[in-house]
Amino acid sequence: MYQYKEQSYNEVRFDGRDLRYGELFRCTFTKCTFTNTSMEEVVTTNCRFVECSFRGTSLNGSVHTGTAFENCKFNDANLFVSIFNACKMTGSDFSSAQMDGITIAQGDWAYTNLRHARFAKQDLRGVRFFEADFTDANLEKADLRDADLTRISLSKARLKGADLRGAKLDGIDLKGLDLKGVRMDSEQAVIFLRSYGAIIN
Template structure:
């Protein structure tokens, strides 16, 4: 089966530039807008939804974004540290140079989403469905992908040290371009996963195999 490419956000040529104070305190769908240098934390706990939107240098840190819907949205240099975004829907989104340390996206649906130069250490996507998702030049060490459904996952030049992929089927996933010494996996679910020679040796040792050192 041919793999799908990652679709880019569909953005209109013209978007309304808003100052954060112009955003309503009970927003429904923020559509066709562009916000810079804004603190969105006043919307915490609301059913936040965006469509055809760009956020640059904005703060969402520690917000309650449970059930949020982000469609055709770009986040650049935004802070999502420790957000609670369980059961969120993300479609055709890009996170560029964003901080997502400790962010919780458990039980979410993530499709056609790209993380580029992001810091997502200690983040969690457990029990989520990730389709056509790319982690590029990003830090996902100590992150949690427990019991996820992965389809067309693309990983390149990213840190995955001690990330948790237990109970997640890694068939078809190429880990060779990522860096890690240890990865938490379920042995029965790593068949057909591509790894580098060094990573294969690490997995063998983790599973108790003895590596014969040639003289």
């Protein structure tokens, strides 16, 4: 096991390295690449990754607390059973990433690319997904209570059995969604009916 504390790295290539089981505290990585790097069970705390590439990186079993991944690329990365606790993921791209069993606790996932993500039965309560792209994602039976879903893209997304109570749904075309079995609160139900032209007194 290794530990990095309060280190800064700029445009460093960590590609293909064995960085498993490490602990990173308050480190900053700017425009670094971790292509095909082994980072299984890495623990990061209050770190910051800016415009870094994790293409093909193995991050399964990793735990991240208060860490920011801003505008990072996770294409084809393995995030199996990884944990993101109160992390800032704004603008990051998860195209073709393996995200089964992932844990997302709170945090800011605004503007992320989560196309085709499999979040069935996931607990996503209170997460900020402002303008995230969930095109063709599986959100069946997902718990999205109190999440910020403002202007997210849900084209072809599966929502059967999802719980949306208390979630912000501003800017979403509800008419274009299959909401069969979706749990909504009374305020959301009114918005849904009005989208179909109903007059609510």
